[in-house]
Amino acid sequence: MEDIYIIGVGMTQFGRLLDRSVYDMVGEAVTLALKDANCETGDIGSAYYATLTNGLFQGQTAIPGPIAMRRLGIEGIPVFTVENACASGSSAFNLATLALRAGSCHIALAVGVEKMNIPDKAKMFSAFDGGWDVSTAEQNKATLMAMGDGVVPPPGTMSERPYSVFMDVYAALCRHHMKTYGTTQRQIAAVAAKNHQHSVHNPLSQYREPCTIEQVLAAPPISYPLTLLMCSPISDGAAAVVLCNANGLKRLQGAAGRAVRVLASVVQTGSTRGLDEPSKIVAHRAAVKAYEQAGVSPSDVDVAEVHDATAMGEILNTESLMLVPIGEGGPAAERGEFTVGGRIPVNPSGGLESKGHPIGATGLGQIHELVTQIRGEAGKRQVEGARIAIQENGGGLFGIEEAVVVVNIFARQ
């Protein structure tokens, strides 16, 4: 693959940011990324804008990307609004790499945003489900049965509060993994405790409270075996990444020293029925392509950010990325292998569970963390010697319906 570089990253605080608008957050993230890249708005040759809920929540269905860019003075270039559910941000990133590889411009911008915390809660949950309705516990049970999972949650273990059907899907994936590989609820809790611990040192994280495995297990149940602290919150935030090709890098002398190489960028759709065939899982198939494109193997990876919309996501995705053998994600987490300082640190940022999950921004937030790690600028959460990093960002309904996965691999120059 032609050389593509990340030369600037920027993100807002993720969190419950009731007083911040979409434009305000986008402005901050883009301004920080441009400053980091040592370039001006006029240097941007094309822009890719990721959001899921802008039409539904902001009442602006048409050209949110071009309008947000115009407010920043980024105009007269190709701008696209891109949607791939929770993988929208990384999809925007991938499109930027294509434009650069095609030589249609030399410097490109990927930016993602979501404002999820709005007063009308029902509307909020509806949209978090990507247009499906608010789920009741009864509906969610029906969904589980439709998955062929066949395990009805024990009485009293499902929350009666309205919450995303995704949590029930993840819960079913948990139970399947527990039954098949012997994964324990404690191991899943170990992932969550580790991620909450990581984000203590991430000033941009939504939560920064350390918690123990016991505290995770004692948190309010959402859908067995998931508790509240194992699930990603509803978040607001924006993140932006400035990329360039070799020509762009020549132009931006100041940024060249801190540039991070993009070794691979793979987007892949697929249905993920057939949980008993891990090799068919979309994330695994995308990872195989990405390692091939990058010319590296799983053992070369120093640090990973994976899509832990629940703690179970981290177990499944580290397995799909071949960072641990299939079925070994739970024990590895419990042994501390995914902790900063461990064998293969995962989600040093705190992950979606603790850093937050503002959908359109999520994938670009992961890239922000990995670039920070590769540059050695992650402070107390720094993975020592981080040289090669892998990112996995997924969207859609894993396990029961269509999904999209983006896997990117980055390296120190």
Place this chain on the structure above:
Amino acid sequence: MEDIYIIGVGMTQFGRLLDRSVYDMVGEAVTLALKDANCETGDIGSAYYATLTNGLFQGQTAIPGPIAMRRLGIEGIPVFTVENACASGSSAFNLATLALRAGSCHIALAVGVEKMNIPDKAKMFSAFDGGWDVSTAEQNKATLMAMGDGVVPPPGTMSERPYSVFMDVYAALCRHHMKTYGTTQRQIAAVAAKNHQHSVHNPLSQYREPCTIEQVLAAPPISYPLTLLMCSPISDGAAAVVLCNANGLKRLQGAAGRAVRVLASVVQTGSTRGLDEPSKIVAHRAAVKAYEQAGVSPSDVDVAEVHDATAMGEILNTESLMLVPIGEGGPAAERGEFTVGGRIPVNPSGGLESKGHPIGATGLGQIHELVTQIRGEAGKRQVEGARIAIQENGGGLFGIEEAVVVVNIFARQ
């Protein structure tokens, strides 16, 4: 620019298709395009899916593209949902050309769809405005004043029915052009009459009734000087285009003979305040880039499809594309220069006004027409000797706010 080819086009009937679903229409358009390209679903290396209203009307905000593709068996590849208002279809096309130029795949699919005719009319109009509210005549007058146009429509000339604010914006653009260049209402009507006449011979057109200039002038007033027959209708429909690079063309021997070359594909954002400086109009700036990329000049163009959301759009856009001098669009239309058989035939398909305007499909429908023309397969609406074709597809709020324009240039091999 590296050689990119269109090897297959397909579209549904455009119209008021109450009994057709989004998936049904997409399926037909894609199947026709694949058949035309003589390839299989498994040949598609990436897909770009254009829609504006899917979240608002279909209640499906997340991954409509991947889900629609999966239903057709197109999976395991990168799929993106793309939005650029009325220019969404052409934006999807442009992204497909980038993927091919980057060499990330050899055969790509661009598909667009919209289902606008739904029982809940208020909702419909709201979305047609891209998330703005239904406009009342009073609100629209306020919009006009905010434009600095300063011309209040004569009493009784504004419709009291709810209709898109776009029609008032176009009406203000008409009046500005009339005042500045002496364009007449009759000239605008001549465009509409010509387009309705063209689509008599287009079996996929929403309307196929011929009409005279007098009939256009006598139609119900929408917003002075626009009448109903000068405005594009609310439409349902889908269109698809299969593209490839040189490697893809080698693989598809059967299709090579009918392939059409993409000489240029330009996407450009911009605000279009400052109507008195035609050189600053986004469509003009995009056209300048496209001619340069293609290495052809306006006098080389044999046929054009331009964004005539109202008849005025055709006058403005033929001027911006330099097919006629600034201010000469109206007289040229009245002299029959834009008619099939005339000097430079424009919108032989019938244009948005008569063929229809299903937003996400519109740009790809224009490409469908130009490919058909270049292949010499347009029957009674064939432009003799059509060899070089230009397409202009715009989205957003021209004249008062941000807009996106796509200009593509195609040629016979």
